[in-house]
Amino acid sequence: MRKLTYLIAASIDGFIGDPNGDAEFAMQYVAGDFLEYLKTERADTLPTMARQAFGVDEAENTEFDTIIQGRHSYDLALAIGVTSPYAHLRELVASNSIKESPDPNVEIVSGDLAARVRELKQEDGLGIYLCGGANLAGQLRDEVDEIVVKTYPVVVGSGMSMFAGDFRADEFALDAVRAFEAGVVVTTYTRKR
Template identity: 60%
Template sequence: MRKLTYLVACSIDGFIGDPGGDASSFMRYIDEEYLEFLTGEYPDTLPAEGRRTLGLDGVANKRFDTVVQGRGSYQLGLDAGEPSPYGHLREIVASRTIEESPHPNVEIVRDGIVERVRELKAEEGDLGIWLCGGSRIAGELVDEIDELVIKTYPQVYGSGMPMFASGFAIGDFALDAVRSFGNGVVVRWYSRR
């Protein structure tokens, strides 16, 4: 069975964006050491434009062959003129407001995202599924998440978009690894208990 990995950037206090969902303040921490880590370990999670800029076009997917995201996360690509922002992956977008897909590589799931993710996890294959965000879809899929990769940036937001927009429920995960960087970013890997 394939794994669903929620790989997400957040502030020290657990917000993935400000109250409007903007997380651009994290970008100031992309230095040479951290970029080398991202491009070496998670090149699949870079959008197509970033891959082109960094000369990673044609680099084989390392960890994921599918990305799942909510409408808000997908809208960032649309606003940048990229209807298929992760064209090197199969793209699944959970949205009740997009009537039809603006790109052949993008599958719109209007209802039943949990069931669709279960189908994806049951497929054959060595590569996993990346839950890109945002908060609401992570809340809906919290029970399906097998692995968390949390990139914590040395900022405190105070309020904003939480990692999971869901009701109160305790879910236990085991800490597998931690890596810190000179820029203050800490990456933690957790697996579901």
């Protein structure tokens, strides 16, 4: 069975962006050995434009072949005229307001998103990358099998949390911790079932 991985950047105090979801605070740390890690071990998760800029656009997908993102994340691409921001992956966008996909590579999912994810998990293939904000992660909280947090060495004080929704303690087991020169720490957790 395929797994759903929520791979997200966060501040030390656990925020993934400002109140509107902007995560520019993290960009200054994407350099050195951490950038090499992204290019060599996490190239699947890079937008197609970044893959091209970093010279890894021909890299074979090794971990993910599908991405689910929310409307707000997708709007960032649409704002610059990109209708398929992750062209190297099968793209799903969760939206109740987009009625027709602007790109043949992008499937618009409205309605029961969790049911659609359960269907995807039953298919053959690589993993499913959850790329989005708190609302999307909150909707899919029960379906998340793995969380990978890229923690940046900055405190922002307030902003968007990793998950929206009611208070509830879901347990995850620590799988790996990896530190980089610029102070970024990547921590991987697997859901306890």
